[in-house]
Amino acid sequence: MVARTTHTVSEAIARQVVRGENARTFGDLLTATVLFRETMSPQLRVQGLLRGAHETGTLVADSQAGGLTRGLVQRRAEHERIEVGEGSFLQMMRTMHDGSVNRGIVHVPVGGDVSAAMMEYMQTSEQIVTMLAVSTQFDDEGNVCGAGGYLVQLLPEVGRGPLMVMTERLEDFRNIDRQLKEDFSPVRLRDELLYGMPFTHLDETPVRFECWCSESRLIAALATLDRAEIKSMIDDGAPLEIVCDYCGKDYRIHPSSLRGLLQKS
Ligand SMILES: [Zn+2]
Structure with missing residues (x-):
């Protein structure tokens, strides 16, 4: 699964008036939450919460069926950096069809970022080996020029050979800042990720910033x-x-x- 979230992230950042590292982390969380929802429960509302260490603040990404996505930045002080890494955690919440909420929580690995936290989450809460990388890139004026990411689940059914090839290849894609900086094409990223492997293009779904308040x-x-x-x-x-x-x-x-x-x- 590959996602381009440039406009969604850009708009959410503008509405929350957030800049610098907080904007980057917020953008990454929005993309990771969209990827998670599309993979695990496309028909449900999914919220991703990143709680910063030392009560520096909380980032919320909120995405629902149809791709409507919004977010919230809660800071103790306007300019304070929300600390991600040791002492911070990622919580994922899914609103089930009966209205109940399914939650899981993991610590962000030491030295980790949103990508590392989401991989940890998939591993411990969903027991699925997952490779994921998200990135948010800014131009010289501080505006979002590219946001997106990918999520690949390594299911044992594919067999050992392809699994090893894929695991090795994904090592080269732990960081996708380069792909996001240049004119980002999700199709090209997918083709690079799956180069030489047979695959079926399943579907394309929209994602956009939209709030459903009323x-x-x-x-x-x-x-x-x-x-x-x-x-x-x-x-x-x-x-x-x-x-x-x-x-x-x-x-x-x-x-x-x-x-x-x-x-x-
Ligand atoms: Zn609203």
């Missing part, structure tokens, strides 16, 4: 507040101004719309 979703989220608090907002009568953390969209919600929350509970 007034009714925001109201539903307010249901976690306690009844007294909701009641006082309704009595107060002032419109609630809420900004979506993912996309920055502004909402003005009339408190009368909250009445339904009191009836349900």
Whole structure:
């Protein structure tokens, strides 16, 4: 599986107003989460959370069926670097069809990055030997000029010969910064990865930045507040101004719309 996520990553970075190393790690997490979802559960919503060491912050990638993808950067301080590596961990969450959430968590390997963390995750939580590399490249002005990655699962059924060839070859693709810097073509990367091997092109799926926030979703989220608090907002009568953390969209919600929350509970 190969993905080009340049526009998705670029837009998510712009909405979160994040730069430098944090932007790079955030971009990598978005791509890795898209690859994970497309491989493991294309029909489900998948969230990838990278918790920085020493409580430096959390990065969230959120992707659902159809390729809609958004993200969130939570930092303690605006310019602080979210530390990845020792002491940080990666959590993957899948929302199942019945609404339950399936989670798994791994420590980011020492000296590791998002690619290393996701490989560790696949190995320990899914018991599948996986090679994965993601990369986010920036131009001189700090804008994303290329983002993407690949994920290859080494299933024992292919037999020892091809498995060894593939394992050796993937060593050369542990880092794909070069491929991403130049005019990135997912097809070319796939052809390089699978050179000399018979393969079948299965499918192509879209991926794009899009937030699925809405007034009714925001109201539903307010249901976690306690009844007294909701009641006082309704009595107060002032419109609630809420900004979506993912996309920055502004909402003005009339408190009368909250009445339904009191009836349900
Ligand atoms: Zn939104």
